[in-house]
Every structure is written in structure tokens, then in C-alpha cells.
Amino acid sequence: MPATFPARPLILAAALMSAVAPIPAAMAQTSRAAAEIAAAVAAPTRTAANVARDRYRHPAETLAFFEIKPTDTVVEIWPGGGWYTEILAPYLKGRGTLWAVDFWPDSLKGVRALQAKDPALYGAIRLAAFPASGDQPVVPSGSADAVVTFRNVHNWQMGYKRDGKDYGLEAFRQMYAMLKPGGVLGIEDHRLPEGDDVAREKSSGYVKVSTVRRLAEQAGFVFEGASEINANPKDTTQWEKGVWTLPPRFANGEVDKEKYAAIGESDRMTLRFRKPK
Template sequence: MRMLVIGAIGSVAVAVASVATGAPATLQSDLAAAVAAPSRTPANTARDRYRHPAETLAFFAVKPSDTVVEIWPSGGWYTEILAPYVAGKGTYWGVGPWPKGVDGLRGLQEKDAALYGAIKLAAFPADADMPRVPDGTADVVLTFRNVHNWRMGYQRGGIDYAPDAFRQMFAMLKPGGTLGVVDHRLPENADAARERSSGYVKVSTVRQLAEAAGFVFDGASEVNANPRDTADWPDGVWTLPPSYRLKDVDRAKYAAIGESDRMTLRFRKPR
């Protein structure tokens, strides 16, 4: 499996090259088995064709023995894969706006304690009086389609707190640890102001945020790309599935486009 590095990104030139996942065959097999588990919700597995979980997690090289932190897991789409995958050998943390932002994971724990009972919960972003992931303990931190929320100030009164979010993710990781970011991709030539309303964000913005927090860029994959998405829809990214915010207006058109075009970026915390 080979994946393309994103080409020139705004003012930051990135050489076009092929990037292997670096994941050995045994790891890819373990991830494929986790994705194929019958315990996953059918509504979630139906979206695998858009979200490519096995390939994405292989690119981030997530191992069963890792301490994995997922930022804002919401209802637990990736939790259904990751929590059983690391159970017994590693640790899964689900972190979100405290305390309501992790209610979806509490629901999973109540539904199936055997699969999800070992999940650890914490706040993110964490204020001083909130439970948090201990600094320097995570092997991998993953955030799926959240950076645009931080840029838009969701849950924080409209204030852009993406810089603080990246600093907190950096603190969680062990030296040498991995940050994996997936988000809706805004074209580099688009008006940057659209990041505050459309749900899309530029690759260059994510890189600047990560590097300002201390991360080193480690690669990009096109596994979650969708060239049919032009990122200029009447109600932002929520025009497309699965949201269909326009309801029945041009629904067949948006269904044919599919879910959004997404960047998949990997960063390292320096040793």
C-alpha cells in the first residue's frame, strides 16, 4: 500500500513523493481484523468506504500495545475499533469537552462493559480543575475532523483555541510519539476566512498549528481524499453526507459526491 505526499502547500513546499505506511504486514492484519469485528455498529461500518479506518490507522502505525488518546470521539465511531484493538495490551483514552463531551463513551461502557469497560475518560481541552491525560504518557494521539471545530470556536464561545489544543496534545505524548490528524481540506488558494465558517481547514494551517506547538511533520497520505469535493457548498461541509444539512435539496447530487475531501497528516513529537 502506497500513499502520496501532498504537493506544494501554500508557502510551504513539500516534495511530491510516495510514502509507505511503514506498518508491517502483521500490524496491517491486526488492524483489518479490528475493523472487521462483528461488534461494530452497522451504521458505522457503512461509512468505512469513506473513512478508510484500516488504512488510516496503518498510516499512523497504531499498535495493539500503544496508549492511544482519541480527541473528541463523540459517539464512538473510531472507539468501536480502537478500544477493543488495544484492550489487554495497551490503553485507550477518550477525551472531550467535560463532562458531557464523553457521554457517548459512557454509553458504550454501559452497553458492553467487556469491550469498553477499560476506556479511560478525561477532558479536552482540559482546564486546571479537570481530569486530564497525564503528560508524556501517550504513544499516539488521534484527532478526526476536529481542528475545524477548534478554529471555529465550537464549545468555547467562538474563540479560536486551536493553538492551545495542539499544545495540550503535544504535552500528552511521549517523546517520539505520533499525532495523527484527519480533517476536511480547504484548498490552499481559498479565502482563509472560510476556515471560521465552512468546516474546512487548510493543510498549511494545520501544519503551522502543529509545528508552532513543537511537532515535526512526518508525512501525508491521500487515503481519505475525495477529488469530487470542491469545498464550496452552500452550507459548508455539512451540505455533504452524512449531515445533508439541506435535507432533500439536491440530495442525490451530494450523495453522488460522497463525504468530504480530507487531509491525513502525521506528526512526531521530537525525542
Template structure:
């Protein structure tokens, strides 16, 4: 039997199931993406972010207890709320109460669509409202790992540890992150907004997760990963403003890893 010893080899030799065709989104998920409560500017980004396909890959079901980590303005919350809140539970977990302002604004504009949305702090310190351990079916984090790694303090391992704790045995962690190729030279991981897949897998593995799948749904081969303003040079941020804007618009949004982990039973 061939042993998988080194992380780069392990990534290259994932089980066959990880390269199988991604599941098709359900009618309920497609309907949630088309919800009238979504912001038109967010809908315009669907061609880059592929919300239905991404959530189908992460196996999110409408009866699940789902935790969205650091939702910011609520781009994915707009899809998750109409999909989950009628029959399941949805938490928006932010670094502080201020970080929940975006989803609170959405809820104020469309109270029926967000009825029952729960809030939590993440990573939570002692005494702060948190997602109870062992209660979540799915935890989702979109484009956040680099912020944990290169924020004022390195929160990365604490973040993965808390996500592991809040999941039920057999629960799924879905991670989408700007991907830095393993052999890319001259680009600083994290501060550029990009992370190497091997680094993300290492944090998750140390927390206790098992990598079970990788989707190419958010890959972008046009992304060269080496911009003066980091990943924020690309849309929708355009860190260089009007400089070379047409070039960056033609590239589109970043090349992203889409990884599925499970908490072992």
C-alpha cells in the first residue's frame, strides 16, 4: 500500500471521489439564488462566484443548521437565508457585533426573508455569544483564511479549532479561498490575499478535519496571482482604480480553491 507522507503528495493523490463530477444544484437551491430579496449588484457577480454550484458541492441542505463565518456584507447570506431559514437554522458569525452590520441591514430591508437568522461572535472568547459546540451540520467560510492569518493577530488555528468544535460528527466544513499556486515565486502568501492550498489543508488537518473533496468550480486560469495590489487588484475591488481596469475586468474575479472537509465521526 502506498503511504501518503508529504502534504504536496497528499494533495496530488486525493481519493478518486474528490475528482468526481460536482453534484447538480437542487431546484430549491436554484430558487434561492433567484430570490427577489437578493441585491442586484450581488446577482451580477454570480457568474464569478457560482453560488448554487458551490453550495451544492458543500452539500448544504435546507434542513441543516448552517454557520456562515464572517459574512461581511452578506453576499452569501442573501442566498443562504431563503434556502435554509424556512426549515433549518442559519447563524451569521462575525468577529464583532460591528461585523454583523451588513446582515442586519439586509434583515431590516427584507425582514420576512431573514426571520429567525441567528448571530454569533467568531472566534468567540469566553462569555461571548457563540455557536454551541456539536450543533452545526455545515460551516461555511468564503475568502476569510488570509484575514485570519495576517490580521492584527494570527487567528487561523483558533478559527479552524472553533469551527471543528461547533460541527456535529460527520459535519462538513466548506472553505473557499483565493488560491496561490504552490510553486508561485515572488508573491507573499496571505498579505497578497492569496493562500496556498497546502497551508489551508494543514490548518484544517491540525484541527482534526479530513479533506474529502476539491471542486474547480471557482478556479480561474486567467488569474496570474501577481498583482501590485494583491488579489484586491481584480474585480470587484479594483485596487488600482482606473489603471489597467479593462485588463483586470477581462481576468475577472480571483482563482479560488473550493475545499470540502469533514469532521470524523
């Protein structure tokens, strides 16, 4: 009886077909978004001083964790001088929409300066008030795919009040209102150890993960996960002048500046929440 052998041509063909099988659409979209985020981080229009801080802030990894897509409508809460705005604007340009929201109108000077410097890149950024009152412009309810805020929750915990009330929960409620069902809230902030006295949130510039989660969940958000992208185990958080002791502020001036520079920027939480569908 003649020996039998596996149908090798058929096996090889099957293996090749498997090797070249189409990448699932979601995976391909994620890969494209990651490449486009990397390109935005590498954009030559970014300020050199901002680029120098990438090693502490990990913007590409942070935005990827927040699942920001180039077609999204993104709201940046309290953008300050525009550190993340310099990345989000080229990333979303032409396909998505970027809102910059802050105290109206003075606190948006940093973004307005970017718009004046490069109208082609930054001119399409929409501006609104946060918190808003009266007839100030606002982000339409249910219009955003993502809301992001970087190192701002600690400010709300340090005593900012609106109409005599602590602003923390109100801020989360307003962010919740901006988002579409299923939209993402991304938060990065200086992390206070859970075992520390909560009173330190009022003076140190650090805030507990549990505090952020409590405020977000009270507003209706569902916690999805945390990343250690922006963790810094060298930061003990036990500084007399709070988080501002560390770079980039160096609150102690030249005193022990090299020591603080070696520690780097603060230990930070990176959290993702979602508005239920």
C-alpha cells in the first residue's frame, strides 16, 4: 500500500492565507490613530520648551490611553498656555473638532495667542466658557466624543468656589453634560497617596485617585481604568511647598534645584472614565 503524505500545498496555502488575513477594522483604526498621534507629537510647530517635557508627560501614550481619534470632537478643559493644544490641534485638524474652554475670556489668552501666531493651524479651535454663566458661549450638551483635562482637578479641590459652593462636583457634572453617551473623560493629575490626610488636597497640589473617582462617579461616569504612564516613583509628594517644588516650577528657586530636577515632574494618575450609553 503506497505511503500517504499530508497535502502540503494545501497546508501551505492555508498558512499563507492566514498570514495575510485582513487586520480587523478596529485594530487597523487604532494603529492609524497611534501613528497620527505620534506625528502630531513630532509636529515642528510645537514649542521647543514644550517638547522638552515630553519625557515627563508622555503625550502620545496618554492620548492613546484616552482613545482620542482624529475624527473626534474633543474638549480640553483649562488648557492654560496650550501644552496639549499644540498636539491636539494638528491631530484633529480637518477631520475633528477641538474646543478650548476656560474662564471667559481672560484665561483663554494662551490659546488666542496660538491662534494669532498660526491661524491656519489653530484658527478652527472653538472657544467657550468653563464654568459658564449668563450668555457666555458653552460647549453644546451631548456634542463631545471626549473631554480631557490635565492637572486641573487639584485646583478644584484647593478651594475654587462657584456661587459659594465647592466646584469639584459641579465641574464633573458640566463635563458629563458635554459628552455624548459613550463618550470618554480623560484625567491626568498629581497623585496624593491614599494613606495621606485628605486635608493635603487643599494645599499640596496633589489629589487622591479615590477623590477623583468619587467626584466622577457622583456625576454619573463609569470608571474604566487607570494607567501608570505618568507615574514617577521618585516623587514622595512630601514637599513643604507642594508639587510646585518640582519642575517645571522649582518653587525653592536655586535651592536644591539639581535634586528636584533629578526627581523630575510629579507622580501623576492617568484615569479614563466613560459616560454610559
